[in-house]
Amino acid sequence: MEFTPHNPIVQRCLQGMALEDAGKPEEAGTLFLQAWNEATNDFEKFIAAHYVARHQHNNSDQLKWLETALDCALKADNESAKSAFPTLYSNIAKCQEALGNSDEAKKYYKLAASLEGTPSDEGPFYHGTKADLQVGDLLTAGGTSNYQPELKMNHIYFTALVNGAGLAASLAKGEGRERVYIVEPTGDFENDPNVTDKKFPGNLTRSYRSHAPLKIVGELIDWARQTPEQLQNFREKLANNKGEIIN
Known part of the structure; x- marks a missing residue:
């Protein structure tokens, strides 16, 4: 599917971001989780899981949601989702590093770095x-x-x-x-x-x-x-x- 700001899951996440900006993290987290529960395909689930992850209270839970976001992005298999791989890999690496898993952290930092540079998108x-x-x-x-x-x-x-x-x-x-x-x-x-x-x-x-x-x-x-x-x-x-x- 194509990304569009009119998608209901995207709109939920935009509302959640507005609540974050307003200093209401708990309400934002509730909206992001609602977006996850309402998502109907892997692309929507990847977007929602990314935001649910940043409202977790410990690194283990955050890592679980980031891995879920990555898994959904891989299943979505479209250029929009692929563009997020460096960000997801980098965030997973930071969680692994915080948990003391240095080998895993290095692996994901390397994956993130390997995708930097000219985009792979072939259009049209x-x-x-x-x-x-x-x-x-x-x-x-x-x-x-x-x-x-x-x-x-x-x-x-x-x-x-x-x-x-x-x-x-x-x-x-x-x-x-x-x-x-x-x-x-x-x-x-x-x-x-x-x-x-x-x-x-x-x-x-x-x-x-x-x-x-x-x-x-x-x-x-x-x-x-x-x-x-x-x-x-x-x-x-x-x-x-x-x-x-x-x-």
């Missing part, structure tokens, strides 16, 4: 915009940010999730119609550090960026648009976000 990839472009055109870095208009971007951004590209198209500057182009990276790319390991483990939105241009190879015509309510909610969250963009 998409870029959302209001610009009227043609197959063969190149998208390059240097445009203004959709989120901070005064910021000139050093990278060109793209995603492997159609709904993510659609959201970017909705937020893009310009008066043209919303477009989602199919693109190919022409050089190396990296996980978008603005979303990777922020609220969720790994890069669940499969968001990437590159210094190299993106080549347009097609356009999607039929894709799900944001509802006015969803778009307004996202704009309100952006307006309240005080974090800096990693450029």
Whole structure:
């Protein structure tokens, strides 16, 4: 399944994170456990278990839930879940280290380190915009940010999730119609550090960026648009976000 903020388990976890930020850890832990009990597939269970883990009161229980999250992520077997492996391995290593299991800790630190670097995602990839472009055109870095208009971007951004590209198209500057182009990276790319390991483990939105241009190879015509309510909610969250963009 694709990651989406409209998924009910994801929404439970977002509510739990809001309670954490409000200094209500017990209520947050209850919501995360509720998310685990309501999860219907391995991808949802992996996300919920990750958050249940950090509300355990001892390292042994935390390790059990992290191992559960890893097991579910392995069973989910999709690129979004795979992106979380380094985070899960690193967290498991820290628990093993705290429990005095140095050999196990070293094993998991090594696993985490082995997955660092260029993402393995093979796409297809998409870029959302209001610009009227043609197959063969190149998208390059240097445009203004959709989120901070005064910021000139050093990278060109793209995603492997159609709904993510659609959201970017909705937020893009310009008066043209919303477009989602199919693109190919022409050089190396990296996980978008603005979303990777922020609220969720790994890069669940499969968001990437590159210094190299993106080549347009097609356009999607039929894709799900944001509802006015969803778009307004996202704009309100952006307006309240005080974090800096990693450029």
